[in-house]
Amino acid sequence: MSSSSPDERTLVLIKPDAVRRGLVGEIISRFERKGLRLDAMVQRTLDESFADQHYAEHVDKPFYPPLKAFMTGGPLVALVLSGDQVIEVVRGMIGVTDGRRAAAGTIRGDLSLSNRENLVHASDSVDSAKREIGLWFPELL
Known part of the structure; x- marks a missing residue:
């Protein structure tokens, strides 16, 4: 098992439901x-083409259209x-995808009762x- 650099970075999106709920x-x-x-933070609304870029690997999957509608339905924080x-x-720290089953x-x-x-x-x-940081914060690359 290798140790990663203390400078490792990740992208987190605080989704529209969390913004709406304060x-x-x-x-x-x-x-x-x-x-x-x-290291960086921005609040914005996701448009459909940017959602398609962010979720490129999911665009053709059956669960994607409602996910896209949800993610473009209000402001989020990146x-x-x-x-x-x-x-x-x-x-x-965030737990498994389905909030009903998350520890x-x-x-x-602690805060979600939904899968989507x-x-x-x-x-x-x-x-x-x-890839995601490059998409959301190209100035950091």
């Missing part, structure tokens, strides 16, 4: 309390977080983090 501060504070660094093994750490203590386990409206997205690998 959970942005709660979610960011969990990451900050863990010791992760906030973050770049950094820290030691940040990708693994963040994915552990207590995770963001989804599950509050946050986080990069799942170093490669996807690089």
Whole structure:
């Protein structure tokens, strides 16, 4: 098992349901309390073509049209977080995709009761983090 660089980065999207519910501060504070660094942040509304770019690997899947409608349905907050093994750490903090099955203590386990409206997205690998950060924050590359 190799140790990753302390400078590892990941993209996190605080989804429209979390923004609508006023959970942005709660979610960011969990990451900050863990010791992760906030390198970039922007609030924006996702348009359909940008959603297709972000979710390129899912565009042809049956679950994608409702996901796209949800993700383009209101403002979201995009973050770049950094820290030691940040990708693994963040994915552990957010919990499994289905908030009904996510463990207590995770963001989804504590705050979500949905599979689709599950509050946050986080990069799942170093490669996807690089691609997603390049898409959302090209100035950081």
